[in-house]
Amino acid sequence: MTRYKVSEQLLARALETIPLASQTFSKSTVQFPVGAAPLFLEKGAGSKVWDVDGNEYLDFMSALLCVSIGYADEDVTNAVCDQIKTGVSFSLPHRLEMEVAEQLVDLIPCAEKVRFGKNGSDATSAAIRLARAYTNKDMVLVCGYHGWQDWYIGSTTRSLGVPKSTAELTKVFKYNDIDSLSDLVKAHQGKIAAIIMEPMNVAFPAPGYLKAVQQIAKEEGAVFIFDETITGCRFAKGGAQEYFGITPDLATFGKGLANGFPLSAVVGKTEIMDLMEDIFFSGTFGGETASLAAAKVVLDKVDKLNVPAVLSATGEYLLEELNALIKELACEFFLSTAGHPSWSFLLIADAANYTSYEIKTLFMQEMLKRGILTLGTHNISYSHSRKDIDTLINCYKEVLPILKVALENKDLLSKLECEPLVPLFKVR
Secondary structure, eight states, X not given: OOTTXXXXXXXXXXXXXXXXXXXXXXXXXXXXXXXXXXXXXXXXXXXXXXXXXXXXXXXXXXXXXXXXXXXXXXXXXXXXXHHHTSOSSOSSOOHHHHXXXXXXXXXXXXXXXXXXXXXHHHHXXXXXXXXXXXXXXXXXXXXXXXXXXXXXXXXXXXXXTSOHHHHTTEEEOOTTOHXXXXXXXXXXXXXXXXXXEOSOSSSOOOTXXXXXXXXXXXXXXXXXXXXXXXXXXXXXTXXXXXXXXXXXXEEEEOTTTTTTSOOEEEEEOHHHHGGGGTSOOOOTTTTOHHHHHHHHHHHHHHHHSXXXXXHHXXXXXXXXXXXXXXXXXXXXXXXXXXXXXXXXXXXXXXBTTBOHHHHHHHHHHHHHHTTEEOSSEXXXXXXXXXXXXXXXXXXXXXXXXXXXXXXXXXXXXXXXXXXXXXXXXXXX
């Protein structure tokens, strides 16, 4: 009997009504190989999840980084349960909107005013509309991933359905390559509304790089935006802008705000944020109180427990152990690590005539068998313990030699119990 029998049955059923059988590309069969991976989860607690076949996993995806405290955190759950007893959506604003906004203003350097959305794409799109209204310009320069809306996704290979005229208003610059940005600014001088970027993703910023981007934006009269959908509440209490000491004009927050409940925010300078009264950014569920109740607890923990410092300490221990193991096993020819300790990556390179995706498929197959839910990232939550990291490293000790031997023997594909993964699209 296959380990994932019920998952595969549910996949067949879900495909009848849901394209890809998932609401999110990164949770679908595009990223999880059918036959060698769980495809549906049933429940979670702390750092663990259980699939529909009853298999238990240590989860190092953390729901694509939105579970920052831990699954089913008791304090968050109790706050949400108390709130839903008195209502979730109302005919007028609720005081929680103000209270959570005040928390964000207290924590985030650039935050003078706040508006809420439900996902990262809401917040980044609102920030771009604000920037265009504030500057009366149209062009946007981007670096990193910023969601599914036309203004951004038109600049990627996933641009199907985006009008060409919209796609042409967004240009991509390379991270840590200031000339890449300078060249775009020269080519579109006087037309640039915003420069939006993830302050960090896989690589740390080079010395002076973020400051140089900020200066270029200032000189061009463009709104400088940090997309902190991931880095917010993770790198520091006030996000990457606090961590790196760079204060943007606007910033967007999302995944870390409410421990899995849907909430995002765009925050920034009053003179720009006040244009929210003139542009149209309005949603029925922006003030939904269950998510705000969760966020109030999460932000209190971020502040009083210094959650980002705990995430970093846990992640630093993981990277120290993993880097030592890669060196000990002489796997440097195809493996390396990168990223911030709270959000790090095991990077897999092409090797021995195999693509990184073929190698990654075998990696995932073997890690999942051993009860580690991963895409090759280490998305640390507050619930991950030192024991969890030791368990992960012990699995790496078993799996990395399997990969190395398969490459040396050139029989990797014969070890796969599924079809190899193929690229979705590259944004980092």
